[in-house]
Amino acid sequence: MINALNKEITVFLNSIEGCSKKSIEIINEKYSSTITDDLSNGHITSNVCMVAASILKLNPKELSIQLAKQLNDLSIYEKVEAAGPGFVNITLKRNDFLSILETIQDKKDFFGQTDNKSGDKIQIEFVSANPTGPLHVGHGRGAAYGDAIARILTAAGSKVEKEYYINDAGRQIDILTASVMLRLNKSNDDFFPQNAYKGLYIEDIATNIKNDKKLEIKIDSSLFLNLSKDPEEEIDQLISALKDRNNKEWLIIKDFSLNSILKSIENDLKDFNVSFDVWFKESSLGNLADNKSKMYASIKKLQDDGEAYLKDGAVWLNTEKSGDDKHRVLIRDDGRATYFASDVAYHKDKVDRKFDKLINVWGADHHGYIKRIEASIEALGDKKEKLIVKLVQFANLFKNGKKVKMSTRSGDFYSLRDLINDIGPDAARFYYLSKQADQHLDFDLDLAKSDSKENIFYYIQYAHARIFSLEEKYHQKTTSKEINRGDGYNASYLKCDKLIHEISKYPSIVNKSAATLHPHLIIFYLRDLSQLLHSFYNDNHVLSEDPENLELIISSLSSVRQVISNGLSLIGISPIQEM
RNA sequence: GCGCCUGUAGCUCAGCUGGAUAGAGCAACUGCCUUCUAAGCAGUGGGUCAGGAGUUCGAAUCUCUUCAGGCGCGCCA
Numbered sequence: 184m185i186n187a188l189n190k191e192i193t194v195f196l197n198s199i200e201g202c203s204k205k206s207i208e209i210i211n212e213k214y215s216s217t218i219t220d221d222l223s224n225g226h227i228t229s230n231v232c233m234v235a236a237s238i239l240k241l242n243p244k245e246l247s248i249q250l251a252k253q254l255n256d257l258s259i260y261e262k263v264e265a266a267g268p269g270f271v272n273i274t275l276k277r278n279d280f281l282s283i284l285e286t287i288q289d290k291k292d293f294f295g296q297t298d299n300k301s302g303d304k305i306q307i308e309f310v311s312a313n314p315t316g317p318l319h320v321g322h323g324r325g326a327a328y329g330d331a332i333a334r335i336l337t338a339a340g341s342k343v344e345k346e347y348y349i350n351d352a353g354r355q356i357d358i359l360t361a362s363v364m365l366r367l368n369k370s371n372d373d374f375f376p377q378n379a380y381k382g383l384y385i386e387d388i389a390t391n392i393k394n395d396k397k398l399e400i401k402i403d404s405s406l407f408l409n410l411s412k413d414p415e416e417e418i419d420q421l422i423s424a425l426k427d428r429n430n431k432e433w434l435i436i437k438d439f440s441l442n443s444i445l446k447s448i449e450n451d452l453k454d455f456n457v458s459f460d461v462w463f464k465e466s467s468l469g470n471l472a473d474n475k476s477k478m479y480a481s482i483k484k485l486q487d488d489g490e491a492y493l494k495d496g497a498v499w500l501n502t503e504k505s506g507d508d509k510h511r512v513l514i515r516d517d518g519r520a521t522y523f524a525s526d527v528a529y530h531k532d533k534v535d536r537k538f539d540k541l542i543n544v545w546g547a548d549h550h551g552y553i554k555r556i557e558a559s560i561e562a563l564g565d566k567k568e569k570l571i572v573k574l575v576q577f578a579n580l581f582k583n584g585k586k587v588k589m590s591t592r593s594g595d596f597y598s599l600r601d602l603i604n605d606i607g608p609d610a611a612r613f614y615y616l617s618k619q620a621d622q623h624l625d626f627d628l629d630l631a632k633s634d635s636k637e638n639i640f641y642y643i644q645y646a647h648a649r650i651f652s653l654e655e656k657y658h659q660k661t662t663s664k665e666i667n668r669g670d671g672y673n674a675s676y677l678k679c680d681k682l683i684h685e686i687s688k689y690p691s692i693v694n695k696s697a698a699t700l701h702p703h704l705i706i707f708y709l710r711d712l713s714q715l716l717h718s719f720y721n722d723n724h725v726l727s728e729d730p731e732n733l734e735l736i737i738s739s740l741s742s743v744r745q746v747i748s749n750g751l752s753l754i755g756i757s758p759i760q761e762m
Numbered sequence: 763g764c765g766c767c768u769g770u771a772g773c774u775c776a777g778c779u780g781g782a783u784a785g786a787g788c789a790a791c792u793g794c795c796u797u798c799u800a801a802g803c804a805g806u807g808g809g810u811c812a813g814g815a816g817u818u819c820g821a822a823u824c825u826c827u828u829c830a831g832g833c834g835c836g837c838c839a
Contacts, residue, residue, distance in 0.1 A: 213779090220782095230781060236819080243819075267782040268820070313839075353839055415838085497837060508764070512837040522839050550766055551834045576767080576833085618775070621767065623832070625774080634801045637774090637788055641801050653798060698779090707776060710786080721794085721803040762799065 184279065185216050185227060191257065192216070192231050195250050202239060210235045218688045222680060225264065225272035226280060226687075233269040243269030277674045281735075283687045287742040295338060295693045295749050302340035306533060307333050309544035310452070311348040314444045315359045316382055318451050318599040320587075321546060324624065325575045326599075327615035329544040330457045331702035331754045332573075338753060339697030344538075345459045348529060351441055352465040353522065357422045359444070360437040363388050364425055367400040367436070374407050378418040382596075384447075392439050400432055451600050455608045456755050468528045471520050478520065481528040481563070482513060490562035500527070502558035505567060511555050527559040534565050542700075547574040547621065573700060578615065578624040587628075606631045609756045613640040616702045616754050639710050643747060644759040646713035650744035651760045653725055657737050660726070672735040679739035682719060685712050686746045693753065702754055709750045716743055 192214075196207045216229035232250055236243035247265035254263040254273070262274040287294045309329025312322045333343045350356075362379040366389035375381070392398050406424050410417045426433050445462075452458070469476025482498065485491035491500050496516030500523075503510060513524040533541050545552070550572075557567035580587035580597060587597045602611050610631045617639065618624050636642055688708070696704040725736055748758045 215779095224782075228782095233781070233819085270782065350839070355839060495837090499837095508835080515837045517837085519837090521837060523837095525839095547767080547832095548834065554765090574767085623768080627774090630774095635788085636801070638801070639787075642787090645799080645801055649799060649802085656798060703776085707786085710776095714786085717802055718804085720798085721800090724797065726798050762801065 184275065185218075187259075188216050188227060188229065188273065191254060192229065192250070195253055196231075196235065198253075199235070199239065199241075199246075202235075206235075206238055209238055213238075218684070218691065219272065222684055224266065224270070225262070225274040226684065227273040227275070229271045229273075230269070232265075232271060236269060247271050280680075281672060281674060281683065283683060284735075284738050284742050287686065287745050288738070291745060292749060292752070294745060295690045295753075297338065297340035297694075300340050300342075302336075302342065303539035304342045304344075304537070305336055305540045305542060306344045306346055306536070306538045307336075307542045307544065308346045308348055308533075310457075311350070312448065313350045313353075313355050314441055314448060315355050315380060316444065317384060318448055319596060320580055320599055320602055320626070321575075321577050323455065323599040323602060323611065324578045324615045324620070325544050325546065326452060326455055326457045327612045327755070328573070328575055328620045328702065331612075331616055332542070332544075332697075332700050334753050334755060335693065335697045335700075335702060335705070338693055341697075344461060346461040346463055347459045349445065349462060349464045352468075352470075352525065354419075354422075356437065356441060357426075358418055359385075359440050360433060361418065361422050361425055363392070363436050363440045364400055364429070364433070365402070365421075367392065367398065368402045369399065374404075376410075376417050376421060377414040384444075388440050388443050391443065392436060396435060396439065398432060398435065400429065403428070451598075451603070454603055455599065455612070463529070463532075465525055465529070468525060468532070471514065471518070471524075477532055478524065478528045481531040482520075482524060484531070485513070485527070485559075485562055488562070488564070500555075500559060500562060502555045502562075505554060505558035505561050507554035507558055511558075523555065523559075526556060527563075530556060530560055530570075531563050534560060534563060534569070539569070541570045543570065543572045544620075545572055545574055547576045550574055571700075573620060575620045576623050578626045580626045580628060582628045584629075602628075610640050612755050613706070617706050619701060619703055639706070641762070642717075643709045643713045643751070645762055646716040647744055647747045647751075647758045648760055648762045649720055650716065650740045650747075651758075654737065654741060654744070656726060657733075672738070673731045674735075676732045676735050678719070678723060679736055681715050682712075682739050682743055685715055686742055689746050689750070692750075696753075705750050705753055709747055712743065712747065712750075716740075 193207070193211070196202055196210060210231065214229065214231040214234040216227060216231070219225055219228045232246035233243045235241070236246050244265070247269040250271050251263045251265040254260060254271070259276075260273050261276045264272045264274075266272050290296075307329050310318070310322055310326050312318055318326070329345065333345050337343050358378065359380060362381075362385050365375055365379060366386050379385075402425070406421070406428070410420050468478045471479055471482065473479060482491065485500060486498070491498050491513055493499075497512050498514035499510045500513050501510050511523055512521050513527065514520055530541075543556075553572045556572070557570055560570055561567050580602075605628060614626055614631050615624070630638055631640065632638075634641065692704055692708045696702060719740075723736075725733075725740070728736055744758075751758050
C-alpha cells in the first residue's frame, strides 16, 4: 500500500517544474510515508511535501494541496487530504483497509517477516561469560538481548549466526582449577586464598570429581608457608606450584571443572530459551609458540604489514590511528600474549569467516575496549564499520524492595538460574528487554510476579488469552471450523478499525526494531495493541454480536492474537492461552 | 583529567534518522462485574521535555555550552 503510494509520489515530484533528478533523489532519501499514529489523520500519511519544500524552496502547504488533488484524481483512495503544515493524509478504500486481515490469515506466524530473505550475513556474539562460575543476572540481560536481536534480524531477512566465545585459556581458568584442587585437598582444609573462587559450585565440582574420577589430592602443607601477602601474587604462586607438583591431576581437574561449568552454563541458557550455533573456544586459537596456530598467524600478519612493532621488548599495536588513546601491547616483554592478542586473533577469525556484519554484545564496563578492537580490525585490513558493539548495562534486581546482591567471587549470589526458577524464563526475558539495553535497568522481581496491570508481561499475555478463549467459544458455536474470509465481511462495521489499524503497523515495527537493534520497541508496541484489545473487549460483548458483524470481529481479533503471538516470539516468549 | 551513557508528570519509563495538541503505567480521586477471563475498562487532575544559546518553516529529537547522576580508563581477564 505504501509502496504504491510512493510510486505516485515520484510521479508527482517529476511533475514539479524545476525539480531535477538529483533533487528527487535527495527527497526520496529523506521523506517517509507511514501508517498514521491514529485514525484521526487517515490511514497513511506522508511528509514528502515538507521535505520537498525545504529542498526546492517552495511552500509546503501549497505543495501538499497539489499532491492531494493529484492523488484524489486517481480515485484509488477513499480520500486524500492536505493537513497541518504540509502533510498529505490518505484514507484507504474500505476493502483495501480490511485487506490486512487476509494477509495475516494467510501468512500466520510469518506475518511481519520480510519476504525477501537475501539479507546480510550477520554474526552475533553474546554472553561469552568466562567459564569460571554460573551465569549471573547481568549475563541474563545480555543473553536475552542477543537472542532477541538475532530473532528480529532473522525476521527482517538477515542470515544470523549466534556465537559464544569461551575464554578457556587464560589465568582465570587456572584460578578455577586451583580453587577446585584446594577443595579436593584432604590434608589442609582451612587454607583457602582470598582470590580463589569461593562459591558452593566449586565444592560441588570437587565432590563430583572425587566420585567420578576417584581422585585423591594431598597437597604438602609446606607449600602454603611462604606465599606472598599480595592476593594476586599469592594465587599466581599457588597456581604454578600446584601445576608443577601435581601436573597430571591438574590437567584432569582443569578439564573436568571447565566441562562441568560449561555444561551448567549451556543448561541455564537452554532453560532460558537461548541457543547458540557456535561455541568458539579461545584455546582453539592456539598459542604463539605454535607457528601453525591462528594466534601466531594473526600477530605475524600484523607485524608483516607493519601494523605491529617491537618496543621495550614487547610487541605493540598502534591503535591510536582509530581513536584509541594509547598504543596497546599484544605480546609482553616476557613473551606471553595479552588478552588483547587473543581477541585480535579471534576477531581475525571472525573477519575471515566473511560476515557482512559482526555484532558484539558486551557488558557496558567493556566500553573502553571498543576502540582497540576496531583498531585491530582496521589493522587487519577490514573496515571498522563492520563491527557493531552493543553495550548492555548491568541490571539491578530488587526483591521485597531491597537490592539483590550478585558478585561472583564471594560465594553467595543471585544467579540467572535463581531468576529463572523465581519468575520463569518468559517473564525474565520480558523484563530484561523492557528497557533499552544500554541503560541501567531496575528489575523488580515482585512486580514481575504481581497480578496487576503494572505487570505489562501479564497484561499482554492476558490479551492473548482472552482472544484465544473467545475463538474457542466461537468455533464451538459455529458449524464450520474455518473462518470465512473476505467477501463475508460487513464492511460498514467500524468498531474494529482501531485494532485493524494498529496491527497493520506491525511489519514496520519489526523493521524499525531490526534497524535500530532495539527489541523494546516490540514490547511497547504489544502493550499498546493489548490496551486497544482490552478496551474493545470491555465495550463489546463479542459472542452476542449480530452474526453479520461477527465474522469481521472474529477475524480482527484473531489477527490481533496472531500479531501478539508473532511479536512475543521475536523476543523469545511463548504466548499464554489460558491465564 | 579523558572517553561513553543518562537527565521527559510525584514515581518507573516510551517518544530521539526533526514534523500535527509531548504519551503510557503506577500513585491520588470517581465510576463499571446477574452476560464471552475485573491479571480488565472508562474518566479527572498532574509537564519551564535539567538550564542556556544556536541551526530550521518547524526542536523533547540536531549542534555548542553549563549543571547533575552513572560507568570506564592495566604489559588484569
